[in-house]
Amino acid sequence: MEGGGFKPVRFYDLTAHRLRELLLRREISAVELCRSVLNRIDEVEGRVKAYITLDREGALRQAAAVDRQLQNGRELPPLAGIPFAIKDNMCLRGLPATCSSRILRNWVPPYDATVVEKLKDQQAVILGKTNLDEFAMGSSTEHSAFFTTRNPWDPKRVPGGSSGGSAAAVAAGTAVCALGSDTGGSIRQPASFCGVVGMKPTYGLVSRYGLVAFASSLDQVGPLTRDVTDCALVLNAICGHDHRDSTSVPKEVPDFTSFLVDDVKGMRIGLPREYFPPGLDDGVRRVVMEAVSVLETLGAHVEETSLPHTGYALPVYYLIAPAEASSNLARYDGVRYGYRAPGSEDVLEMFRASRSRGFGAEVKRRIMLGTYALSAGYYDAYYLKALKVRTLIRRDFDEAFEKFDALLSPTAPETAFAIGAKTEDPIRMYLSDIFTLAANLAGLPGVSVPAGLVAGLPIGVQFIGKPFAEGTLLRMGFAFEQSTGHHRHRPPDTPGGDGS
Amino acid sequence: MNKYEAVIGLEVHVELDTDAKIFCPSSTVFGARHNAQVCPVCLGLPGTLPVLNRKVVEYGIRVALALDCSLARFSKFDRKNYFYPDLPKNYQISQFDLPLAYEGRLDYETDDGARHRCGVVRVHMEEDAGKLIHRAGAANAPPYSLVDYNRTGVPLLEIVSAPDIRSAEEARAYLNELKTVIQYTGVSDCKMEEGSLRCDANVSVRPRGEEILGTKAEIKNLNSFRAVQRALEYEIDRQIGRLEAGQRIVQETRSWDEEKAVTVSMRSKEEAHDYRYFPEPDLVPLVISPSWVEDVRRALPELPQTKRERYLKEFRLPPHDIRVLTASPGLARYFEEGVRLFPEPKAVANWVLGDLSRLLNAAQVKIEDCRVRPADLCDLLRLIGDGTVSGKIAKAVLEEMFTSGKEARTVIAEKGLVQITDAGALKEVVDEVIAGHPDTVQDYRNGKTRALGFLVGQVMKSTGGRANPSLVNDLLKERLG
Numbered sequence: 008m009e010g011g012g013f014k015p016v017r018f019y020d021l022t023a024h025r026l027r028e029l030l031l032r033r034e035i036s037a038v039e040l041c042r043s044v045l046n047r048i049d050e051v052e053g054r055v056k057a058y059i060t061l062d063r064e065g066a067l068r069q070a071a072a073v074d075r076q077l078q079n080g081r082e083l084p085p086l087a088g089i090p091f092a093i094k095d096n097m098c099l100r101g102l103p104a105t106c107s108s109r110i111l112r113n114w115v116p117p118y119d120a121t122v123v124e125k126l127k128d129q130q131a132v133i134l135g136k137t138n139l140d141e142f143a144m145g146s147s148t149e150h151s152a153f154f155t156t157r158n159p160w161d162p163k164r165v166p167g168g169s170s171g172g173s174a175a176a177v178a179a180g181t182a183v184c185a186l187g188s189d190t191g192g193s194i195r196q197p198a199s200f201c202g203v204v205g206m207k208p209t210y211g212l213v214s215r216y217g218l219v220a221f222a223s224s225l226d227q228v229g230p231l232t233r234d235v236t237d238c239a240l241v242l243n244a245i246c247g248h249d250h251r252d253s254t255s256v257p258k259e260v261p262d263f264t265s266f267l268v269d270d271v272k273g274m275r276i277g278l279p280r281e282y283f284p285p286g287l288d289d290g291v292r293r294v295v296m297e298a299v300s301v302l303e304t305l306g307a308h309v310e311e312t313s314l315p316h317t318g319y320a321l322p323v324y325y326l327i328a329p330a331e332a333s334s335n336l337a338r339y340d341g342v343r344y345g346y347r348a349p350g351s352e353d354v355l356e357m358f359r360a361s362r363s364r365g366f367g368a369e370v371k372r373r374i375m376l377g378t379y380a381l382s383a384g385y386y387d388a389y390y391l392k393a394l395k396v397r398t399l400i401r402r403d404f405d406e407a408f409e410k411f412d413a414l415l416s417p418t419a420p421e422t423a424f425a426i427g428a429k430t431e432d433p434i435r436m437y438l439s440d441i442f443t444l445a446a447n448l449a450g451l452p453g454v455s456v457p458a459g460l461v462a463g464l465p466i467g468v469q470f471i472g473k474p475f476a477e478g479t480l481l482r483m484g485f486a487f488e489q490s491t492g493h494h495r496h497r498p499p500d501t502p503g504g505d506g507s
Numbered sequence: 508m509n510k511y512e513a514v515i516g517l518e519v520h521v522e523l524d525t526d527a528k529i530f531c532p533s534s535t536v537f538g539a540r541h542n543a544q545v546c547p548v549c550l551g552l553p554g555t556l557p558v559l560n561r562k563v564v565e566y567g568i569r570v571a572l573a574l575d576c577s578l579a580r581f582s583k584f585d586r587k588n589y590f591y592p593d594l595p596k597n598y599q600i601s602q603f604d605l606p607l608a609y610e611g612r613l614d615y616e617t618d619d620g621a622r623h624r625c626g627v628v629r630v631h632m633e634e635d636a637g638k639l640i641h642r643a644g645a646a647n648a649p650p651y652s653l654v655d656y657n658r659t660g661v662p663l664l665e666i667v668s669a670p671d672i673r674s675a676e677e678a679r680a681y682l683n684e685l686k687t688v689i690q691y692t693g694v695s696d697c698k699m700e701e702g703s704l705r706c707d708a709n710v711s712v713r714p715r716g717e718e719i720l721g722t723k724a725e726i727k728n729l730n731s732f733r734a735v736q737r738a739l740e741y742e743i744d745r746q747i748g749r750l751e752a753g754q755r756i757v758q759e760t761r762s763w764d765e766e767k768a769v770t771v772s773m774r775s776k777e778e779a780h781d782y783r784y785f786p787e788p789d790l791v792p793l794v795i796s797p798s799w800v801e802d803v804r805r806a807l808p809e810l811p812q813t814k815r816e817r818y819l820k821e822f823r824l825p826p827h828d829i830r831v832l833t834a835s836p837g838l839a840r841y842f843e844e845g846v847r848l849f850p851e852p853k854a855v856a857n858w859v860l861g862d863l864s865r866l867l868n869a870a871q872v873k874i875e876d877c878r879v880r881p882a883d884l885c886d887l888l889r890l891i892g893d894g895t896v897s898g899k900i901a902k903a904v905l906e907e908m909f910t911s912g913k914e915a916r917t918v919i920a921e922k923g924l925v926q927i928t929d930a931g932a933l934k935e936v937v938d939e940v941i942a943g944h945p946d947t948v949q950d951y952r953n954g955k956t957r958a959l960g961f962l963v964g965q966v967m968k969s970t971g972g973r974a975n976p977s978l979v980n981d982l983l984k985e986r987l988g
Contacts, residue, residue, distance in 0.1 A: 096554075111553065215556060217555075219553040223788035252556050252558075253556065253790050333588075333783075334588050338597050343595060354592050378783065381783035381785055383781045386783075
């Protein structure tokens with residue numbers, strides 16, 4: 008393959024379904040594939056900084072095991088041998104799960120998250136754990152206690168967040184697929200910034216067992232991949248009821264690849280006007296409207312609609328998520344695991360010192376916000392009121408979905424912003440999730456699909472669907488991607504890519 | 508004193524005797540090695556999630572029904588947030604505004620035989636915390652504390668009484684009855700010394716006839732029923748003393764100091780925790796179907812009050828016997844089995860409450876573990892009935908049965924304790940006694956009938972208690988003419 012003057016195939020830059028064909032045809036071994044990605048990591052990781060922990064030996068061991076299975080002619084699960092990155096807020100037995108926090112820096116979980124267990128069942132090759140904003144609180148990875156991940160398209164820019172490490176790894180070729188978590192847009196916004204596909208499933212479709220909680224009623228694990236087909240494959244692998252998560256829904260799940268048909272004729276798509284405010288970035292607006300034209304050309308009916316309570320989504324989110332976080336993060340106190348500040352005279356002082364030094368500024372800000380919102384005398388005015396408005400937001404969507412199969416919007420209000428641009432202004436940072444967080448509040452599935460470039464930077468469009476209508480979103484995304492090829496764009500230093 | 512009236516409400520925590528903890532599969536057995544009965548979930552490790560043990564709900568429903576409560580159709584769990592090193596998540600999963608059950612009642616009796624009724628405000632489920640073990644440091648080293656998380660996540664039922672209790676004695680009687688009822692439902696052994704039953708007391712005083720409640724104090728660290736009574740007696744006196752002296756009562760939490768026999772202030776209302784309760788997002792709301800409740804109701808055993816009424820009607824026992832026999836399900840079960848095999852309730856009751864209870868108490872053995880099974884006791888009663896042994900000898904036989912585990916017949920045969928009912932065999936002894944006590948014989952003949960008793964006693968003594976007393980009586984009378 009390497010001879011004859013042909014351009015060498017960059018295995019690390021192919022999709023999982025393409026690599027599966029090559030593996031099954033024995034055109035590449037799982038170990039070769041793994042080495043290709045590890046070499047790519049050697050090449051670019053110093054620049055991208057997607058990973059907190061790498062497990063080269065573990066990855067190669069798993070790849071070798073897959074090769075043995077292949078040699079024995081065994082039938083292999085769809086993701087066998089595919090190199091994966093896992094966001095570092097999910098537990099993988101034996102590797103640290105830092106959540107990008109000083110307070111968990113050295114904590115090694117003694118158990119596997121359900122999603123990790125499922126990837127292991129798939130015989131996926133897990134390369135390591137990726138960077139995030141501390142405890143998934145942020146939109147840029149700048150709130151990581153360790154370092155900021157760079158956008159592979161422009162190292163001066165953020166990859167988005169909080170699953171920035173996972174998105175950057177998939178975009179940079181340092182992982183073929185990745186898992187992220189999404190509480191208010193943390194999969195979809197970095198997918199948009201890095202030019203990859205990112206899906207937040209319906210709340211309850213994927214088990215949260217082993218995902219370190221940020222806001223329990225909003226968190227979902229989901230795929231970050233290079234195309235919609237891979238997204239369906241990963242979703243197939245990680246979804247399903249888990250008796251260890253009471254909020255996971257006991258429901259039959261379909262084969263999501265069955266929705267990958269290149270046909271959206273007659274499908275009804277709504278454009279919520281609140282997602283196209285007057286001040287929206289021109290480039291973003293242009294890209295989304297081009298996507299609308301494409302879908303119309305393909306036979307979809309696109310129509311404007313309204314989600315009247317959209318304006319409340321951000322304040323509601325910033326009451327509910329911090330309230331839950333303030334309680335979820337109470338366990339980090341230095342008693343049992345994680346960072347313990349030395350030199351305290353009594354246990355209260357130890358709690359205070361460990362938490363003061365162990366948590367970063369953004370995490371502390373949210374703990375304080377949430378503690379305040381739940382305090383006696385304020386609960387009704389803030390938290391309870393927020394729960395009520397959350398119901399109204401959900402109702403807006405219910406009504407819209409009586410008319411539409413899906414809603415279409417920009418994923419993020421802009422392309423990847425410069426590192427440091429928003430770190431001094433939390434509200435501006437929060438606004439980065441303005442188009443994504445309503446889906447979390449309503450528990451709905453959302454997917455961001457690459458929709459083109461603006462000034463050389465990728466941007467995604469978001470499809471939001473009814474509960475458990477991931478199939479519909481995958482079908483729309485697939486048709487869109489087949490007709491546009493936007494998913495084939497690769498960062499400047501990785502020309503080529505799939506099929507070219 | 509009589510100018511004032513105390514108003515008391517009790518919050519009782521009962522550990523439920525399920526195999527697994529409330530939100531994870533770890534074992535709940537008491538007394539295991541420190542931190543041996545834990546898993547990622549009850550240790551609150553990052554990423555773990557609680558899953559409700561349905562058995563806990565079933566046990567909760569049992570108690571709720573036994574206390575005549577209404578069951579919630581729709582119930583939920585909430586987080587109670589506070590920092591404490593024995594609480595691995597620094598919040599406790601409890602129930603706040605939608606408890607499992609509400610509005611029940613418990614009827615109980617004080618020692619003077621007076622009947623009382625106390626309302627039950629609510630019954631809710633929650634997880635227990637771990638245990639702190641405080642250690643003195645080595646020489647020059649500071650003291651330190653260890654945490655045992657075995658108890659973390661053990662299911663608790665909290666039973667909150669209405670403020671219907673009016674004295675320390677009533678409080679104790681309420682607790683006694685509550686314990687009995689819960690033991691009958693089979694969900695807990697209610698051992699205060701092992702912490703499977705715990706009690707906090709809220710108490711205030713007010714001038715008699717006053718409707719408005721006085722300012723209350725909450726008393727903690729009550730480790731026995733006796734402590735509850737003593738602490739309340741102390742606290743009621745203290746509060747009355749303050750009012751009499753024209754002082755105010757401060758709303759506060761106080762701790763009972765067993766050694767000094769006083770309550771001391773722990774924290775004031777201002778220092779009270781703000782628990783920031785909010786709905787537990789990791790658990791789904793609990794829907795309790797009426798058919799589930801009915802299933803549990805049908806399987807509920809006979810409760811103490813019903814049993815007492817039945818004993819009175821069926822067995823015609825004195826009230827005191829009934830109270831003691833029904834105080835624990837084990838004793839009642841033993842008694843009922845005994846009556847089934849030997850249908851003389853009063854005789855069975857006498858032996859169970861008398862000699863058998865004395866032996867059990869002395870040896871610190873539970874009735875369930877008693878080697879003399881009801882069938883064995885009834886054999887002995889039959890042997891008394893047919894004259895094989897006297898009642899007096901039977902006491903000794905029972906004691907031997909109790910320690911050796913042997914059957915009554917075996918003990919009697921081995922020790923040669925069969926009663927002598929053969930007049931021929933006794934005549935000789937009777938003659939000897941008469942010959943040996945001429946003065947007493949004279950007394951009897953002079954009309955002192957009580958002298959006969961002494962002579963009977965002497966015959967019994969000479970036969971090692973084995974002589975049939977009425978036969979001896981007859982023989983002596985016959986001889987002395």
